Amino acid sequence: MADVDLDVLQRWLRTFAASVAEQQDTLTSLDAAIGDADHGAxxxxxxxxxVEGLAATPGDPAALFKQTGMTLVKSVGGASGPLYGTLFLRMAPATGGAATLDPETFAKALRAGLEGVVARGKAEVGDKTMVDALTPALDALDTALSSGASLADALRAASAAADEGRDGTTPLVARKGRASYLGERSAGHQDPGATSAALLVAAAATAVAEQEGA
Structure with missing residues (x-):
């Protein structure tokens, strides 16, 4: 299996950015129902x-993740900035400073990012947050890699699991974040954070599939 290099990681971020731009209105609409109506924007x-910061290409994955995390913390309002920023900032040291990441190291870095999100947001599966998409996604990724799947196939499985987790937030009553203020009224609405998190995983699957030609 091919390692993940800077080109693939930058493609991941560009693909995620394009997906967010395309789905901006959807994300905002979802957030309007249970939040501040600003997640998409x-x-x-x-x-x-x-993406603008990619013009000054960092020297290794750790530097790229750190730069991405800091940019998100500074430029994204609400809870999303600190949470997504923490995800990437926690990924940075998990790379061990390697120039390229083998599939297991990439998965380990993603897991470290998720652990950072959980620690920052004090959320767990079932709270109706981005954790509901990321946790099953990374569990599926680890399971697929351990069974010998390519990273492209493992990320496809992760993306499917993220989508399922995203969809599973709809009937939940929010226990964290702005949506929790609504209590029972938050049920029946898909969580915007889980929705953008599913886009993040899908973007990784797309970027790696393009690299592997899979």
Missing amino acids: NMDRGMKAV
């Missing part, structure tokens, strides 16, 4: 800033 602004 905030994420679009943040990812545009991330």
Whole structure:
């Protein structure tokens, strides 16, 4: 299996940014139902800033993740900036400073990012947050890699699991974030954070598939 290099990681970020831009209105609409109606605009602004920062290419994955995390913390409002920023900032040291990441190291870095999100947001599966998409996604990724799947196939499985987790937030009652203020009224609405998180995983699957020609 091919390692993940800077080109693939930058393609991942560009693909995610494009997906967020395309789905901005959807993300905002979802957030309007249970939040501040700004998730789409905030994420679009943040990812545009991330892409602009790619012009000064960092020297290794750790530097790229750190730069991405700091950019998101500075440019994305609400809870999304600190949470997505923490995800990438926690990914940075998990790379061990390697110039390229083998599939297991990439998965390990993603897991470290998720652990950072959980620690920052104090959320767990079932709370109706981005954790509901990321946790099953990374579980599926680890399972597929351990069974010998290519990273492209493993990320496809992760993306499908993220989508399922995203969809599973609809009937939930929010226990964290702005949506939790609504109590039972938050049920029946898909979580915007889980929705953007599913886009993040799908973007990784697309970027790696393009690299592997799969």
